[in-house]
Amino acid sequence: MPQRGDAPRTAGDALFTLPAGVAWPSHTQTVLDHVGNTPLCKIADQRFGARPGVELWAKLEGKNPGGSVKDRAAAMMIMHGIATGKLKPGQTILDSTSGNTGIALAMMGTSLGHRVQLCMSAGVRVEVKQILFAYGADVVFTDPAAGSDGAILKAQEIYQASPERYFVPDQYNNPANVWAHYLSTAPEIWQQTEGRVTHLVAAIGTGGTVMGTGWGLRERNPGVRIVAVEPDEADHGLSGMRHIPSTMRPGIYCATGFDQLIRVSTDSAYDMARKLARQQGLLVGASSAAVLTAAQEVAAGLEDGVVVAICPDSGDRYLSSNLFDRGTEGGR
Numbered sequence: 001m002p003q004r005g006d007a008p009r010t011a012g013d014a015l016f017t018l019p020a021g022v023a024w025p026s027h028t029q030t031v032l033d034h035v036g037n038t039p040l041c042k043i044a045d046q047r048f049g050a051r052p053g054v055e056l057w058a059k060l061e062g063k064n065p066g067g068s069v070k071d072r073a074a075a076m077m078i079m080h081g082i083a084t085g086k087l088k089p090g091q092t093i094l095d096s097t098s099g100n101t102g103i104a105l106a107m108m109g110t111s112l113g114h115r116v117q118l119c120m121s122a123g124v125r126v127e128v129k130q131i132l133f134a135y136g137a138d139v140v141f142t143d144p145a146a147g148s149d150g151a152i153l154k155a156q157e158i159y160q161a162s163p164e165r166y167f168v169p170d171q172y173n174n175p176a177n178v179w180a181h182y183l184s185t186a187p188e189i190w191q192q193t194e195g196r197v198t199h200l201v202a203a204i205g206t207g208g209t210v211m212g213t214g215w216g217l218r219e220r221n222p223g224v225r226i227v228a229v230e231p232d233e234a235d236h237g238l239s240g241m242r243h244i245p246s247t248m249r250p251g252i253y254c255a256t257g258f259d260q261l262i263r264v265s266t267d268s269a270y271d272m273a274r275k276l277a278r279q280q281g282l283l284v285g286a287s288s289a290a291v292l293t294a295a296q297e298v299a300a301g302l303e304d305g306v307v308v309a310i311c312p313d314s315g316d317r318y319l320s321s322n323l324f325d326r327g328t329e330g331g332r
């Protein structure tokens with residue numbers, strides 16, 4: 001494990017330094033204790049880029065208790081908030097979210113005795129809304145035309161009206177989001193591949209997954225190549241992912257945190273989602289399919305390697321969308 005004072009691995013980044021005393025949350029005796037340790041599933045089928053010498057693995061974050069990779073960031077941000085006295089008893093947890101972070105906060109907030117208020121686009125899928133209502137969260141819907149930035153601005157407005165009432169995890173700017181992946185996702189991948197991982201492929205939403213996992217893997221082996229994935233256009237259907245050139249840049253986003261950026265179209269990701277379900281029995285969400293599309297491209301360019309793709313959530317969170325609608329002839 002790195003120690004405080006270790007030199008940052010990349011230029012100019014306090015982001016890539018772990019403060020003293022920060023550790024992965026454990027022994028909370030709540031659902032938080034079951035976050036992480038998600039399966040790494042091998043995709044051996046050559047149609048997806050695997051071949052002799054080139055391994056392709058999918059880390060299935062949908063297996064977290066809240067159903068997504070965001071359980072990791074939420075657990076770390078909440079427990080760090082408690083540890084630093086920023087989250088006080090009786091305060092409401094308030095944030096903006098495209099869905100999965102909200103679900104994670106709602107699940108964990110309720111397990112720790114806090115109310116949770118979330119701002120999100122009214123265009124969010126019905127599955128997400130129903131899960132949030134099931135956990136008892138208060139949801140403030142914002143204009144879908146304003147995208148995720150509209151939800152961010154609404155959460156800021158609510159907070160500024162009475163700041164003493166709220167704890168805002170602020171996943172876009174909270175380094176605990178990055179630490180979560182540095183302390184959990186990276187060591188898991190390292191252990192699960194027995195230190196053989198050569199390429200990490202992960203989607204950018206807040207950037208927490210790419211920055212934190214990439215940092216932790218580079219520290220174990222500076223030769224690991226970190227590949228970030230973003231939608232190829234501003235108006236995309238890859239829920240949870242961010243098109244950085246056209247949106248507010250998250251505070252935890254750092255271009256030195258990855259080696260390569262691959263842009264994926266919504267159509268190619270949706271095609272991949274259907275193929276994964278029908279040819280591999282892997283039901284993953286749209287962003288996972290985008291990541292595996294990029295991972296396929298990475299694998300195609302290798303002579304040998306061990307490519308790990310982080311799949312943020314599962315396909316059952318998208319059943320009301322058109323993700324699995326088309327291309328059903330013969331199921332393939």
Ligand SMILES: Cc1ncc(COP(=O)(O)O)c(C=O)c1O
Nearest residue numbers: 100205206207208209240287312
């Ligand atoms: C479905 C989905 N994909 C990808 C991501 C990207 O994760 P990160 O915020 O760590 O960049 C998220 C985050 O919200 C997500 O919900």
